[in-house]
């Protein structure tokens with residue numbers, strides 16, 4: 001979703017902004033632009049990719065040491081050169097880039113139009129630029145005060161940067177519900193909507209809190225808060241270096257991230273599994289462990305792939321820890337009247353830690369008195385700060401819009417949580433505990449073996465690449481894997497795909513089956529093996545094309561299925577961690593063969609910071 005980058009210092013701003021915008025491309029966008037302040041403000045913006053913006057700017061004046069840049073993901077007004085950011089105010093005194101949505105923009109726009117102000121774009125952002133200018137000129141206040149007063153009139157979410165020819169050595173950054181990070185350099189500051197554009201310049205950062213407003217000059221940063229006096233400058237150190245953001249020889253970030261899974265899963269459990277003491281120690285949950293272990297109910301809130309991880313968590317926690325779990329879409333949870341209270345433990349799962357619906361659902365749960373825990377990947381993200389306690393997945397930066405390593409590391413955390421609670425409650429014998437721990441330790445090695453079959457996944461992709469529909473089926477803990485496999489395919493290849501519990505096939509999807517539609521079964525050897533074999537036969541009886549993911553050495557399904565993928569044997573509770581990997585790679589190859597933009601699929605955003 002929209003990306004922000006800003007620079008103020010002594011270097012040439014334009015190359016820093018363009019590089020930053022490229023780093024933000026992974027978030028998903030449809031247009032890009034920059035504004036460069038050098039006496040006047042020059043604005044260049046273009047629908048399309050950052051490279052289109054570069055073509056547009058080539059040969060034009062870019063000299064400046066203060067500038068702001070933006071990648072836009074359209075909400076108000078179609079993607080176009082005109083609607084792209086930055087936007088300037090009517091007289092051109094203020095230039096602004098903005099993430100989020102100004103919900104009361106129609107009311108504000110009408111008021112400003114009544115005052116005779118003109119608007120050129122369809123965006124809510126231009127309304128804010130004009131509102132600032134209107135206050136500045138009519139109330140005769142400073143740039144800083146005009147911005148603060150304008151923000152107090154705004155309902156909605158924003159992360160924004162403002163520059164003004166009226167105070168040319170100042171950049172203003174402000175946030176409400178849409179993240180902003182300031183990187184601290186030597187007489188220079190780098191500002192962005194996430195740390196990826198900043199990481200190569202500095203590892204010292206400040207994450208803005210809600211209603212913070214930062215007044216940034218080359219040699220000074222003043223942080224204030226619009227609603228309280230208690231602003232504390234809290235400098236954090238970024239965890240990961242720039243090497244994480246490069247493709248390292250892989251054709252796409254998604255492919256790199258799929259291949260990183262053995263390492264990222266190890267990073268997730270490293271130091272948390274203590275084999276000598278037969279213990280799982282999740283540092284972030286120590287203070288709330290008793291409440292978690294004794295929870296009467298756990299409610300998971302999440303979106304997208306993280307929601308699928310939550311479904312796996314439901315199976316694991318109910319099976320191993322015997323606590324009832326409900327898994328809710330955050331967007332649904334927040335808009336109904338959910339039964340939630342102080343006896344509940346709410347578990348928010350989010351890769352980015354910035355998903356607007358998940359954040360709002362967390363707030364609702366907190367207000368109702370529930371203990372709210374988080375499973376997040378991005379350190380210092382809003383969700384990691386808004387929850388009472390939590391566990392980081394430590395997957396490293398995930399750039400590919402289609403989430404892969406974030407999913408398997410979320411599953412790793414959920415597995416550890418379920419085992420930990422089960423052990424604490426005395427539900428798992430020492431032997432079962434040790435067996436599960438060993439299984440978890442073995443997962444990275446098993447994924448390595450699966451990754452070695454990449455050529456085989458390519459072959460299967462070649463067979464499926466022209467399909468218009470696909471069905472993914474699984475039972476038990478493999479049902480969420482089926483959902484995730486279908487999601488990967490539709491996200492990046494634009495083939496319509498559905499995931500279903502295998503037994504539900506008879507109640508609808510069976511009508512779709514013909515010899516052209518791939519039906520992917522997750523059919524590993526577990527408690528429902530016989531049942532899934534019957535489901536495969538039902539598809540074959542209707543001339544369906546079956547691709548089956550089976551346990552190594554399976555001969556029964558090999559006889560029936562058209563294509564078989566073998567994965568190493570594993571405990572039923574952990575099978576989702578391995579079974580999803582072939583599905584990720586098959587989706588990747590199909591998308592590539594169809595000429596799709598794998599890392600930046602159309603219309604999708606990595607981090608959905610609007611409702």
Ligand code: G6P
Pocket residue numbers: 303304305306349350351352353354355358401402403604605606607608
């Ligand atoms: C977007 C992304 C998905 C992700 C979902 C939830 O839709 O494209 O990959 O699963 O948001 O994001 P979160 O960061 O909260 O896990």
